[in-house]
Amino acid sequence: MSNTVFHMDNQWLPFTPNRTFKQDPRVFVGAEGMHFTTHDGKKVIDGISSLWCVGAGHNRRPINEAIKNQLDTLDYATAFQASNDKAFKAAQMIADMAPGDLNKVLFCNSGSEAADTALKVALAYHRARGEGHRNVFIGREKGYHGVNFGGMSVGGLPANRKVYGAQLLPRVDHMRFIHDPVNHAYIHHEEPVWAEDPLLELENRILVLHDPSNIAAVIVEPIAGSAGWYIPPQGYVKRLREICDKHGILLIFDEVITGFGRLGVNFGADYYGVVPDMLNFAKAVTNGVIPLGGVICRDFIYDAMMNANSPAHAIEFFHGYTYSGHPVACAAAIATLDLMKEENLFARAGQQGRVLGDAMHSALKGLPNVVGIRTLGLAGAVELASIPGTPGKRAYDIFMDCFHHGVWVRPAGENIVICPPYIVQDAHIDQIVQTLADSIRRHA
Numbered sequence: 001m002s003n004t005v006f007h008m009d010n011q012w013l014p015f016t017p018n019r020t021f022k023q024d025p026r027v028f029v030g031a032e033g034m035h036f037t038t039h040d041g042k043k044v045i046d047g048i049s050s051l052w053c054v055g056a057g058h059n060r061r062p063i064n065e066a067i068k069n070q071l072d073t074l075d076y077a078t079a080f081q082a083s084n085d086k087a088f089k090a091a092q093m094i095a096d097m098a099p100g101d102l103n104k105v106l107f108c109n110s111g112s113e114a115a116d117t118a119l120k121v122a123l124a125y126h127r128a129r130g131e132g133h134r135n136v137f138i139g140r141e142k143g144y145h146g147v148n149f150g151g152m153s154v155g156g157l158p159a160n161r162k163v164y165g166a167q168l169l170p171r172v173d174h175m176r177f178i179h180d181p182v183n184h185a186y187i188h189h190e191e192p193v194w195a196e197d198p199l200l201e202l203e204n205r206i207l208v209l210h211d212p213s214n215i216a217a218v219i220v221e222p223i224a225g226s227a228g229w230y231i232p233p234q235g236y237v238k239r240l241r242e243i244c245d246k247h248g249i250l251l252i253f254d255e256v257i258t259g260f261g262r263l264g265v266n267f268g269a270d271y272y273g274v275v276p277d278m279l280n281f282a283k284a285v286t287n288g289v290i291p292l293g294g295v296i297c298r299d300f301i302y303d304a305m306m307n308a309n310s311p312a313h314a315i316e317f318f319h320g321y322t323y324s325g326h327p328v329a330c331a332a333a334i335a336t337l338d339l340m341k342e343e344n345l346f347a348r349a350g351q352q353g354r355v356l357g358d359a360m361h362s363a364l365k366g367l368p369n370v371v372g373i374r375t376l377g378l379a380g381a382v383e384l385a386s387i388p389g390t391p392g393k394r395a396y397d398i399f400m401d402c403f404h405h406g407v408w409v410r411p412a413g414e415n416i417v418i419c420p421p422y423i424v425q426d427a428h429i430d431q432i433v434q435t436l437a438d439s440i441r442r443h444a
C-alpha cells in the first residue's frame with residue numbers, strides 16, 4: 001500500500017494493535033450490501049454487520065436519502081431548551097417498538113453514553129424518591145457497557161478495566177459470568193438448562209453484602225455480546241427481573257447489540273419476555289450510518305423525576321449531550337426503522353439465524369482447537385483453545401487469515417464471532433462459515 005494514497009501517521013486506531021496494523025492494513029473505501037471494498041480493490045464480506053450495526057446492509061438508499069434531505073432542511077439545532085421534529089418522531093417510533101411502558105427516550109450518541117446515562121438516571125430517580133442512599137451498581141463479569149467510566153466500572157472485561165482500576169466508580173459489584181464450558185460448551189439456538197442457579201450468588205452473597213436497600217440498579221446485556229456471544233441459562237433473565245422487583249432495584253438491559261432485530265424480534269426484552277426498567281440502544285438503530293444511542297425509560301422513572309418539588313423553570317435532570325436527538329441522526333433512525341419494517345428484516349434475521357446456527361455447528365464442530373460453539377438469533381461464536389502464554393492469538397490469527405480470504409469476522413478473546421447483516425443470504429453464510437472452517441484447519 002502506498003502512502004501516496006493516504007497517510008497513516010496521524011490516526012490512533014481504537015481497539016486495534018496500532019504497531020502491527022500498518023504492516024498489513026485493513027482499509028475500507030467503499031461498501032455495498034454485504035460487502036466492503038478495500039483500498040487495494042478487494043471485496044470483503046462483512047460477517048459482523050460492521051460491529052453489529054449494519055442490519056439492513058451497506059449503502060441503503062432510503063437511509064442515505066433521508067440523511068441528505070435532513071441536511072437540506074434542518075442540519076442541526078440545539079438540543080437544550082428546544083428540540084426538533086425528527087427527534088420527537090424517532091422517539092415515538094422507538095417507544096412504540098419497545099415493550100411495556102418503556103416510553104421515555106433519552107437520546108445520546110453511542111452505547112457508552114447510553115450506559116453512563118442509564119446509571120445517572122438510576123441515581124437521580126432514587127434520589128428524587130428520597131432514596132439517595134441507593135447508589136450501588138451491580139454488573140456482571142465479562143459484561144461490556146462501553147468505555148466511559150460508568151460503563152467501564154459496571155463492565156467486566158478485565159482488559160478494559162485493568163489500567164483504570166483505581167479510578168473506576170466505587171460501590172460497584174459484579175455477578176458471576178454465565179458460561180458453563182463443561183456442560184454447555186455447545187449451544188445451538190436453545191437456552192441451556194443449568195443444574196445450578198447462577199443467580200443464587202446474587203441473592204445470597206452480593207445482595208447480602210451490600211444490603212438490597214442500597215442497590216440502585218443491576219445492568220446486564222441479555223446476551224453477553226462483546227465477550228463472545230454468551231447465552232444465559234433458561235429462566236435467568238426472568239429470575240433477575242423477579243429479584244430486582246423484590247428489592248426495588250432498577251433493572252437495566254444494555255441492548256446495544258441485542259436491540260433492533262438481532263434476535264429476530266425488536267429487543268432482547270421481547271425475546272426473553274421481560275420488561276426492564278431501562279433499555280439502552282445504539283448501533284443498528286441508524287444502521288450504523290450516523291451515531292445515535294439512547295436509553296428508553298419506563299414511565300414511572302420519568303414521572304418520579306418530574307414530580308420533584310422544584311419550580312417549573314428548573315431542569316429536572318441535569319444531563320444531556322450537545323448532540324442528543326441530533327436531527328440528522330434521528331432522520332437516519334426513522335428511515336432505518338421504516339426500512340427494517342418494510343423489508344421485514346427482524347423476522348429475516350431470525351430466519352437466517354437458524355441457517356447460520358446450523359452452518360456453524362455442522363461445519364465447525366470437531367475441527368482442531370474448537371472447544372465450543374454458541375448460536376442464537378443471527379449471531380454465533382466459535383470458541384478456540386487458547387495458545388498457552390499468548391491468550392487471544394489464535395483467534396486474532398484466524399481473523400486476519402479470514403480477512404485475507406475475503407471474510408471479515410470478529411476476534412473476541414478466544415472466540416471468533418459472526419453476526420452478519422439481516423439481509424444475509426444462504427450463500428453468504430456458506431462462504432463465511434466455510435472460510436472460517438478452512439482457516440481454523442490452517443491454524444491447527
Ligand SMILES: Cc1ncc(COP(=O)(O)O)c(C=O)c1O
Binds near residue numbers: 112115255
Ligand atoms: C452491549 C454494549 N454496550 C455498549 C457498547 C458501547 O457502544 P459504543 O461503542 O457505541 O460506545 C457496546 C459496543 O459494542 C455494546 O456491545
